[in-house]
Amino acid sequence: MNKLLEMIQRTVEATVEGPVTHRESVPVVETFRGQTIWEGIVEVFDVATPPPAVAYGWAVESDKGPQYVTVKGEPPAASPLAAVRVWLVSEARKDKKCPQGGHEFAFFDSFPGFEIFECSKCKLRKFVDLKTGKETFE
Numbered sequence: 001m002n003k004l005l006e007m008i009q010r011t012v013e014a015t016v017e018g019p020v021t022h023r024e025s026v027p028v029v030e031t032f033r034g035q036t037i038w039e040g041i042v043e044v045f046d047v048a049t050p051p052p053a054v055a056y057g058w059a060v061e062s063d064k065g066p067q068y069v070t071v072k073g074e075p076p077a078a079s080p081l082a083a084v085r086v087w088l089v090s091e092a093r094k095d096k097k098c099p100q101g102g103h104e105f106a107f108f109d110s111f112p113g114f115e116i117f118e119c120s121k122c123k124l125r126k127f128v129d130l131k132t133g134k135e136t137f138e
């Protein structure tokens with residue numbers, strides 16, 4: 001087993017809290033309006049102690065070196081491509097730091113037309129207007 005696959009497998013095992021067996025490597029290309037948003041190899045693992053029965057893992061490059069992503073194979077992540085989509089949505093949601101000290105914002109709630117994020121430290125809330133992208137803090 002190559003080093004990268006081994007690292008991915010370890011991360012997946014930590015996430016599902018048990019041993020997994022590598023099943024296959026699936027090339028995935030996610031496009032939006034004709035543009036490639038993400039392209040890579042998703043590793044598919046069978047989980048020894050379901051649920052979930054399947055888990056997906058892959059590596060992404062970042063400034064801190066490779067990062068390992070794991071997505072459990074449960075709805076809506078029912079395929080390697082769907083798993084990548086679940087991850088892309090969660091990445092888009094955890095954008096931007098809190099203006100009061102650079103803390104991380106976490107998804108808090110949503111209602112029609114708005115999504116609300118809350119700072120993990122100082123509990124500042126960010127309201128995002130999904131139509132305009134305008135952000136207000138409260």
Ligand SMILES: [Zn+2]
Nearest residue numbers: 098103119122
């Ligand atoms: Zn904060």
